[in-house]
């Protein structure tokens with residue numbers, strides 16, 4: 116699910132283990148665990164106002180707990196389905212915990228003292244509690260629905276593009292919807308941020324689809340399959356085929372098709388960010404989005420995703436984080452990422468029969484997205500100038516700085 120991973124621009128994690136952290140206060144435990152399990156998210160949370168940081172921290176930990184139940188492939192499926200569907204009830208049980216459940220040692224430790232999180236949950240304003248409980252219920256039910264489908268068919272559960280969007284809604288769109296609700300409840304944002312659930316959902320989908328595309332190999336190795344069969348079956352007889360044929364033109368053709376699908380979310384991402392009033396909320400939301408477009412630009416037409424881990428460079432992610440403070444700066448980064456994708460697609464046009472139609476559509480959609488991410492700063496540089504500095508996102512960072520200073 117929604118998991119932010121970006122490089123080295125992070126706070127040092129506490130050296131003590133999660134079980135040692137459990138000896139401290141419940142609130143210190145929550146922040147300590149957050150730093151341990153997701154240093155990058157811990158950094159982003161620091162952008163938030165005091166009012167929101169604890170509710171968002173608890174929200175994140177609860178959903179990570181749920182996610183680690185989903186991802187624990189050794190946990191018996193019958194028990195897993197029950198736990199996923201009842202996890203929201205555990206939040207109101209001040210003593211609940213579970214041993215030997217979770218997909219990593221850290222998560223198993225967190226789950227073994229889960230009541231520390233529930234006890235902090237109980238101190239939150241009732242309005243915050245209601246949002247977190249509701250999203251946990253809906254996400255757990257959705258995860259169970261997909262896990263049950265795998266159990267019944269013995270195959271991947273994401274068949275149609277509709278399934279793909281639905282799965283992404285459960286595990287990430289709901290995170291966006293829940294966060295928007297927390298923002299509105301806090302008063303830092305108006306009720307309309309919470310009310311436009313399509314925009315919030317698509318914020319989550321853009322991140323999730325980017326991760327799903329990038330993590331092809333990692334997910335396959337853990338027997339998780341999230342690439343939709345309706346798309347991959349146009350290119351290969353089975354999902355594993357791409358990993359076995361990383362240099363085949365059909366492998367990158369399928370990858371590029373999935374990137375095209377994700378790009379259609381960009382207008383909603385921009386519209387959502389435009390709606391925000393609070394600088395701290397804006398930055399909190401914008402940082403993962405600029406990481407996502409930079410990642411898409413990096414993975415587009417890149418056969419290395421079938422061979423190993425493709426990540427954006429640490430220096431670049433640090434620059435992107437520092438430079439996500441204004442709408443113009445964010446637009447400039449998107450503009451540059453889209454330019455990179457467009458130029459990679461244009462350079463293949465007419466040469467790759469396996470993906471001709473998809474390339475043409477990608478160029479068309481990229482042109483539309485380039486228009487909506489235009490700012491005075493980007494338009495004063497030609498696209499050629501942007502691409503001149505390779506890894507055009509680097510060029511965008513300096514343009515973004517200009518935009519931010521305007």
Ligand code: CA
Pocket residue numbers: 116182183185186
């Ligand atoms: Ca998961």
